[in-house]
Amino acid sequence: MSRLVISGNEAVALGVKLSRVQVVAAYPITPQTAIVEKIAEYVEKGELRAEFIRVESEHSAMAACIGAAAGGARAFTATSSQGLLYMSEMVFWAGGARLPIVMAVVTRALAPPWSIWCDHNDALSQRDSGWVQLWAESVQEVLDMTIQAFRVAEDEEVLLPVMVCLDGFILSHAYEPADIPEQSAVDSFLPEKKPAPYWLDPSKPAAYCTIAAPDTYMEFRYEMYRAMKNAERVIKEVDEEWCRLTGRSYGGLVDCYRCDDAEVAILLCGAWAGDAKEAVDILRRKGVKAGVVRLRATRPFPTEDLRAVVEGMDALAVVDRSLSPGLPSILWSEVRAALYDSVKRVYVKGFIAGLGGRDVTPGDFIRIVHSTLEGFRRGEPGEVEWIGLRGGESGHH
Amino acid sequence: MVTIKELTREEYWLPGNSSCPGCPAALGLRMLGKALEGKFVLVVPASCTTVIQGIYPATPSRVPLLNIAFAASASAASGLRAALRIRGLKVPVVVWAGDGGTADIGLQALSGAAERNEDILYICYDNEAYQNTGIQRSGATPYGAWTTTTPLGKREHKKDVPMIVAAHGVPYVATASIAYPLDFVEKVRKAASKSGFRYIHLHAPCPVGWRFPPSKTVEVGRLAVETGMWILYEIEDGVLRLTGRSRVLLDPSKRKPIEEYLRAQGRFSHLDERDVEELKRYVEARWRELKKLLEERGGCLR
Ligand SMILES: Cc1ncc(C[n+]2csc(CCOP(=O)(O)OP(=O)(O)O)c2C)c(N)n1
Ligand code: SF4
Ligand SMILES: [Mg+2]
Numbered sequence: 214m215s216r217l218v219i220s221g222n223e224a225v226a227l228g229v230k231l232s233r234v235q236v237v238a239a240y241p242i243t244p245q246t247a248i249v250e251k252i253a254e255y256v257e258k259g260e261l262r263a264e265f266i267r268v269e270s271e272h273s274a275m276a277a278c279i280g281a282a283a284g285g286a287r288a289f290t291a292t293s294s295q296g297l298l299y300m301s302e303m304v305f306w307a308g309g310a311r312l313p314i315v316m317a318v319v320t321r322a323l324a325p326p327w328s329i330w331c332d333h334n335d336a337l338s339q340r341d342s343g344w345v346q347l348w349a350e351s352v353q354e355v356l357d358m359t360i361q362a363f364r365v366a367e368d369e370e371v372l373l374p375v376m377v378c379l380d381g382f383i384l385s386h387a388y389e390p391a392d393i394p395e396q397s398a399v400d401s402f403l404p405e406k407k408p409a410p411y412w413l414d415p416s417k418p419a420a421y422c423t424i425a426a427p428d429t430y431m432e433f434r435y436e437m438y439r440a441m442k443n444a445e446r447v448i449k450e451v452d453e454e455w456c457r458l459t460g461r462s463y464g465g466l467v468d469c470y471r472c473d474d475a476e477v478a479i480l481l482c483g484a485w486a487g488d489a490k491e492a493v494d495i496l497r498r499k500g501v502k503a504g505v506v507r508l509r510a511t512r513p514f515p516t517e518d519l520r521a522v523v524e525g526m527d528a529l530a531v532v533d534r535s536l537s538p539g540l541p542s543i544l545w546s547e548v549r550a551a552l553y554d555s556v557k558r559v560y561v562k563g564f565i566a567g568l569g570g571r572d573v574t575p576g577d578f579i580r581i582v583h584s585t586l587e588g589f590r591r592g593e594p595g596e597v598e599w600i601g602l603r604g605g606e607s608g609h610h
Numbered sequence: 611m612v613t614i615k616e617l618t619r620e621e622y623w624l625p626g627n628s629s630c631p632g633c634p635a636a637l638g639l640r641m642l643g644k645a646l647e648g649k650f651v652l653v654v655p656a657s658c659t660t661v662i663q664g665i666y667p668a669t670p671s672r673v674p675l676l677n678i679a680f681a682a683s684a685s686a687a688s689g690l691r692a693a694l695r696i697r698g699l700k701v702p703v704v705v706w707a708g709d710g711g712t713a714d715i716g717l718q719a720l721s722g723a724a725e726r727n728e729d730i731l732y733i734c735y736d737n738e739a740y741q742n743t744g745i746q747r748s749g750a751t752p753y754g755a756w757t758t759t760t761p762l763g764k765r766e767h768k769k770d771v772p773m774i775v776a777a778h779g780v781p782y783v784a785t786a787s788i789a790y791p792l793d794f795v796e797k798v799r800k801a802a803s804k805s806g807f808r809y810i811h812l813h814a815p816c817p818v819g820w821r822f823p824p825s826k827t828v829e830v831g832r833l834a835v836e837t838g839m840w841i842l843y844e845i846e847d848g849v850l851r852l853t854g855r856s857r858v859l860l861d862p863s864k865r866k867p868i869e870e871y872l873r874a875q876g877r878f879s880h881l882d883e884r885d886v887e888e889l890k891r892y893v894e895a896r897w898r899e900l901k902k903l904l905e906e907r908g909g910c911l912r
Contacts (some may be wrong), residue, residue, distance in 0.1 A: 274685075276686040283690060288689065417674075423677055509763075
């Protein structure tokens with residue numbers, strides 16, 4: 214094992230190399246580009262024995278990964294924002310075809326207006342595609358998660374594609390020291406790719422992705438739904454096994470920070486959990502029993518784990534870096550739905566923050582916690598509040 | 611020259627599939643299967659060929675087949691090729707796509723794969739419209755043809771996809787017609803014997819969309835070639851040569867009048883004299899270009 218200072222993007226590329234990916238097809242887009250540049254370098258230098266397909270678009274990148282995975286290869290791509298939306302048809306195809314592809318999504322805002330900065334609307338727009346969606350907080354976690362993603366994807370109880378989501382710039386371009394596992398350790402954790410039970414084996418001809426009439430289509434979808442259920446268990450098992458190998462565990466589907474005796478918690482996903490944790494430390498020093506619930510997976514949505522974690526809390530602040538105009542935000546509505554059946558329902562207030570890369574500080578998270586506790590005490594409806602909006606919600610912008 | 615007797619009696623695209631009577635796609639797939647004796651892997655985008663496979667769990671295909679989204683066949687085939695290469699499998703990866711999936715929505719992926727010189731054989735079966743969705747115009751629909759989105763006849767000429775592909779400088783491009791199966795089989799075999807990006811554009815008269823009786827598929831296909839509306843050629847390493855029936859048609863007097871082709875199909879029934887003249891002008895111009903290319907440059911495109 215060695216320790217290196219690397220960026221989030223380099224961590225993805227290293228994870229891909231250590232996972233002995235066989236086919237990479239990708240197209241450049243900021244802030245993801247450095248990942249595929251690095252992988253191209255590995256391939257050119259012979260450090261990674263893979264086919265690198267320099268496709269002409271993201272739609273083709275995912276199509277090529279689908280072809281590769283259908284041919285039994287371990288396939289990888291990476292994208293962001295417009296690229297993810299452009300490939301969306303094939304993203305859903307990969308999910309429906311149950312192909313264990315791994316994709317890094319370096320999260321970035323959607324245009325217009327153009328923005329290259331961090332936002333979660335790109336990844337979350339694909340939440341019903343049948344992809345497992347994992348979210349990292351640190352460079353180390355990006356590296357570990359990339360390797361774990363292949364284990365989850367290729368598990369025969371799962372056989373679903375996996376997205377590793379990392380925040381654009383905040384994580385993709387942040388340099389942190391990381392422990393790099395030995396190749397032999399990764400090889401023992403992630404054996405060489407065997408073809409999935411079904412692939413385009415020339416010696417066993419079969420037709421894939423044909424038409425399913427109404428009397429069979431639902432069963433295909435039900436299988437996908439069940440596979441996603443299985444992923445809940447597999448993600449946890451893989452996390453535990455990784456811990457036995459490296460000493461690092463991230464908590465499976467949810468990472469709980471100072472939650473044990475917490476009366477209020479901030480719930481979010483992504484790298485800004487670090488700022489939320491800092492805010493919680495400050496609040497704790499002032500006597501506020503606060504914690505952070507970081508979703509490591511948004512698909513499968515950790516309904517049961519979430520209920521267990523927030524049980525006994527008074528209030529939960531759900532902070533979204535995404536928008537669903539008319540709803541108005543994604544995690545907020547998903548969390549509320551997940552907690553609806555709790556025995557004692559926790560008060561949930563929503564916040565929209567950090568869209569298009571707007572800075573969110575520990576101070577903002579402290580204000581978020583106070584606002585949540587105030588709403589709880591006053592018995593106000595937990596409607597969504599915008600954070601850091603110029604001129605406030607009723608002001609002129 | 612292959613003869614019909616040399617072709618295997620084995621069927622790789624089984625009868626009993628869901629194609630319409632007289633379907634050129636089913637005919638072409640049958641010939642393709644025989645040409646390569648079932649030793650290939652197919653990639654099929656959204657098209658009539660999705661539908662004629664029938665419904666899960668049935669399939670008429672005796673070769674492995676990956677159905678894929680409309681615009682994605684050339685790129686999915688690129689990925690599949692890479693995966694098979696890793697496994698040490700040399701079996702040809704063949705795309706079987708419609709004209710819509712080739713000339714229109716799939717053109718970008720096709721161009722990308724051609725430019726990268728991917729080791730795949732791409733066959734476009736050209737029934738000159740989006741037949742699967744009910745006969746809408748495509749970039750490959752000829753001038754004047756009725757479709758449901760060109761009720762008064764298309765105002766633009768057919769997009770010349772084989773020449774667009776040839777402009778990528780790929781090792782092999784050919785046109786073919788389901789009406790000349792042995793010419794097609796030969797081209798498939800020649801293409802399969804090469805590596806890199808290979809393209810065959812297969813003219814495929816569709817009785818449903820072109821409005822002719824299902825028993826006339828081959829006849830209409832022949833008329834297309836005999837009138838010079840469709841030209842059989844191949845381009846090997848940048849050098850074009852006419853093949854089959856088209857070899858003798860450089861001389862305009864050898865070509866049947868295009869009216870014979872037009873009259874055989876309901877989709878051209880509304881054409882007036884000016885339309886027919888426009889089509890003639892177009893066909894003559896294409897032949898003149900070819901003649902010039904062949905006589906002045908020995909068919910050398912580059
Ligand atoms: C992205 C997308 N747009 C539209 C369709 C609907 N669609 C399916 S097949 C088809 C037409 C296919 O035409 P062509 O490629 O010429 O094949 P043909 O049906 O004529 O054999 C269309 C428009 C689709 N499946 N996917
Ligand atoms: S519409 Fe034409 S191409 Fe499509 S299945 Fe019927 S005959 Fe074949
Ligand atoms: Mg067509």
